[in-house]
Amino acid sequence: MHEASLAPVPAQSSTAIAVRSLQGHEHARWDAFVDTCPEATFFHRAGWQTIMEQGFQHDSYFLYAEQEGCIAGVLPLAHLRSRLFGSSLVSLPFCVYGGGAGGGAAVRQALDSAALALARRLGVGHLEYRWREVPENMDASWLQKPLYATFRRPLSPDAEQNLLAIPRKQRAVVRKAIAAGLHSAIDYDIDRFYPIYAASVHRLGTPVFARRHFALLRTVFGGACEILTVYHGQQPQASVLLFYFRDEVLPYYGGGNVVARSTGANDFMYWEAMRRACARGYRLFDFGRSKLGTGAFDFKKNWGFTPQPLPYAYQLVRAKVLPLVNPLNPKYALFIRAWRRLPLPLANLLGPHIVRQLG
Structure with missing residues (x-):
C-alpha cells in the first residue's frame, strides 16, 4: 500500500472533499461503504488490495473520497508494470469490473483528478477504468474501445x-x-x-x-x-x-x-x-x-x-495509442500456439510469472 500524497479537493458544493489512500486498519470501513453502494461490485472490496500486493506484488492505490468524515466514493487502483506490455494504472487488474463507485459529480471528479495526477507521477502509459456501466456525464476525454461484454x-x-x-x-x-x-x-x-x-x-x-x-x-x-x-x-x-x-x-x-x-x-x-x-x-x-x-x-x-x-475507458498518459493486450491481437497467435505445445508441468511453472504482467 502506498500513500498517494493527496490533498483536499474543492467541491462544487459547500462541503469539502478530501481524497485519501486506504490504510490497512480501514478495510472494514471501506467495505461497509461498498456493501451499500449501488455502483460498487465485488471487485471494489478492500480485500483486492491484499490480492494485488501479496499475490501479484503490484503497488496498490486504493483511493476514497471523504465528506464530513464519511466515505462518499471509492476508486481501487493498482500499478501494473510489465517488461512485455508496458506500465499502466488500472482499476482493477485481474478483475472484470472497477472504476469509481459512489458519490455525485464532484466526488467522481475529485477521484478522477487524483487518479490522473497519480498516473502522471508514476509515469504510466495509460490510466484504465473497468466500468460496468457508463457514469452519468462521463468526461469526453476518456477513450473507449469495444472489446468485452x-x-x-x-x-x-x-x-x-x-x-x-x-x-x-x-x-x-x-x-x-x-x-x-x-x-x-x-x-x-x-x-x-x-x-x-x-x-x-x-x-x-x-x-x-x-x-x-x-x-x-x-x-x-x-x-x-x-x-x-x-x-x-x-x-x-x-x-x-x-x-x-x-x-x-x-x-x-x-x-x-x-x-x-x-x-x-x-x-x-x-x-x-x-x-x-x-x-x-x-x-x-x-x-x-x-x-x-x-x-x-x-x-x-x-x-x-x-x-x-462493458464500457472500459482509458486516459493516455505517456502512451500515444490505446494498448491491444488480448488474445485476439494477431501478433499473439504464435505465442498461443506455442504455449499449447508446452508440457503442462512446464506451463504451470512458467505461467504465473507471465500472467501477473497481463492484468
Missing part, C-alpha cells in the same frame, strides 16, 4: 423456473448431464480445482495463475469465495471458483477436463452454481465477461443471457 440475469426463487429460462437446446444438455448421474459438491480446498483449471487454460493457450493465488482468494474473502466441483461417480470432471456479493453469485475461474465437454460437465457445473445459489437466496447470476466474437461469448448467449457491452 458481460452477461447478467436475475434468478427466480424457483429452481425449475431457472431451468426453463435456459433455451431448449442448452437445457437439453443440462438435463442429459443430470440423467447421466453427474453431481456436484462444495470443496474446501483447491486440490481438485487447480489441476482441472490449469489443464483447461493450457488447452486454450493461456498462462495459468499460481496455485497460491487461489489459496489467497479463499483466505482473504472467506465465505464469499467458494469452489464447486462436478463429479461423475468419484471422478472430478469440472470445477469453478465462485464469488458471492450481496445477492449475486459470480462464477469466476472455471474449467473442465478432457471428457467434460462430451459429458456436459461444464454445462452442468454452471447449472449447479445457479441452482445452489437460488436455494441460498441469491437473486442474480453474473456469468462474467467475454470477448466479443469468441466461443465463450457465444456459449453464454446460448444460455439465454443478453450481452451487455
Whole structure:
C-alpha cells in the first residue's frame, strides 16, 4: 500500500472533499461503504488490495473520497508494470469490473483528478477504468474501445423456473448431464480445482495463475469465495471458483477436463452454481465477461443471457495509442500456439510469472 500524497479537493458544493489512500486498519470501513453502494461490485472490496500486493506484488492505490468524515466514493487502483506490455494504472487488474463507485459529480471528479495526477507521477502509459456501466456525464476525454461484454440475469426463487429460462437446446444438455448421474459438491480446498483449471487454460493457450493465488482468494474473502466441483461417480470432471456479493453469485475461474465437454460437465457445473445459489437466496447470476466474437461469448448467449457491452475507458498518459493486450491481437497467435505445445508441468511453472504482467 502506498500513500498517494493527496490533498483536499474543492467541491462544487459547500462541503469539502478530501481524497485519501486506504490504510490497512480501514478495510472494514471501506467495505461497509461498498456493501451499500449501488455502483460498487465485488471487485471494489478492500480485500483486492491484499490480492494485488501479496499475490501479484503490484503497488496498490486504493483511493476514497471523504465528506464530513464519511466515505462518499471509492476508486481501487493498482500499478501494473510489465517488461512485455508496458506500465499502466488500472482499476482493477485481474478483475472484470472497477472504476469509481459512489458519490455525485464532484466526488467522481475529485477521484478522477487524483487518479490522473497519480498516473502522471508514476509515469504510466495509460490510466484504465473497468466500468460496468457508463457514469452519468462521463468526461469526453476518456477513450473507449469495444472489446468485452458481460452477461447478467436475475434468478427466480424457483429452481425449475431457472431451468426453463435456459433455451431448449442448452437445457437439453443440462438435463442429459443430470440423467447421466453427474453431481456436484462444495470443496474446501483447491486440490481438485487447480489441476482441472490449469489443464483447461493450457488447452486454450493461456498462462495459468499460481496455485497460491487461489489459496489467497479463499483466505482473504472467506465465505464469499467458494469452489464447486462436478463429479461423475468419484471422478472430478469440472470445477469453478465462485464469488458471492450481496445477492449475486459470480462464477469466476472455471474449467473442465478432457471428457467434460462430451459429458456436459461444464454445462452442468454452471447449472449447479445457479441452482445452489437460488436455494441460498441469491437473486442474480453474473456469468462474467467475454470477448466479443469468441466461443465463450457465444456459449453464454446460448444460455439465454443478453450481452451487455462493458464500457472500459482509458486516459493516455505517456502512451500515444490505446494498448491491444488480448488474445485476439494477431501478433499473439504464435505465442498461443506455442504455449499449447508446452508440457503442462512446464506451463504451470512458467505461467504465473507471465500472467501477473497481463492484468
